[in-house]
Amino acid sequence: MSGRKERWKPHNESRRERLMLAAIELLEETPAGVEVPVVQIAERAGLAKSVMYRQFAGREELDRLARRDIAERFTNEIEDALDISVGSINEILYRTVEAVVAWVQGHPRLHEFLKTGPSEENSDTDALSSLITSISSSVTSLVTGLAGVVGVADDDAADTMTFAIVSMTEATVTRWATDPSPALPRERLISEVASYAWHVVDGVARQHDLVLDPDLPLTTIISQLAARA
Template sequence: MSSTASHSSSAVSGRQARWQPHNDSRRERIVLAAVELIEQAPAGVEVPIIQIAEYAGLAKSVVYRQFAGRDELDRRIRSEIADRFVADIEDALDIAEGSIHEILVRTIGGVVTWIQDHPRLHEFLRTGPSETDPDIDAMSALIATIAGSTRALVTGLAGVVGVTDEASADTMTFAIVSMTEATVTRWANDPEPALTRDQLIEEVASYAWHVVDGVARRHGLNLDPEQQLTEIITQLVAGN
């Protein structure tokens, strides 16, 4: 490559690097504006790009300079929504406080609250893939992410007492997470649900507990769902 061509290429790279923070900021403004508008939109109504641009205080042409098209923008929006969902649920999964039953109720309650509070965002998650994995729908990717976080927790605790059956942990956590999301979604979409919110949470928590208890017993562990989880871990370590 000639020195002139090399200098030109370096200049272009330099300009791109200088503009990157500006472009990142604009992309974020567009995505956040879209999320707010989707929250406000009636069920099943698509928010047009021109409305997103106006809400973000930008020209429509700017949106198309930042995103290749509507599909790319929608994938980025779904990723933003999924990140918010995961952050809320992971806070509820804190094992430092509560019994197994309390942690299950707290986490399932978090799922119910999020879906109730953000029905349009939850609906939008189900409309296609996310930015992180364009080959699968965003909701499936979200369930896999939450199950992965839960699995890491479960396998970490299991390792403390010498249980290393990661296959069981993987199947168990995915079953619980997918069952919870599907059951809560069905309840939230029912205009006349048979159960109250609190009844639903307790019911789903009991299903989740029976799955956990069944897997634990298969490995010779008898867990008390009402005992503080940190106490259970301490006792298991002492007896290991």
């Protein structure tokens, strides 16, 4: 019996993937506030409605896994933009904010869907809040790693700083993207938010007696600070 289950496992995983991707595709095509029917998801995936209920415990599980997939897509784009090996601090901040703007503006329904429930089982936190915390943790690890190069260790300050920047960026971009008549054009918004992020980073650095040049390649700054240390 167990051997039979193993043989069917790839087939079932493929069906689950097809159903989840179909749900995400239809979500993007559906007006805000309108729920995508299960039968429509099954039809888009090329499967019978009954298959959906054999692959998932119910609609709640399908939605939860869809949120997880959406959050991973968002995270991957942000982490690509955060590549510290290329560019200055200003350039890294600008392209990261630009990536957030592009994703939120390009996928408004998916972004809104992240607020409708959790992405993890037995969680009371909606997927967007979990996503912000996850990205903040990734950035915190990066910041504390860089700080360790120059002998500065303040994990609590780094955690507070990165969460403030990430949550501020997401909230500001969301407000701009959902405003039918935004006060700032797209490029100005990106520049402004990146500037706010830089001032937070600069303020924390100066508290540790570090003066950073935001226009130098970050790898150069790290090398210089390491040499001084």
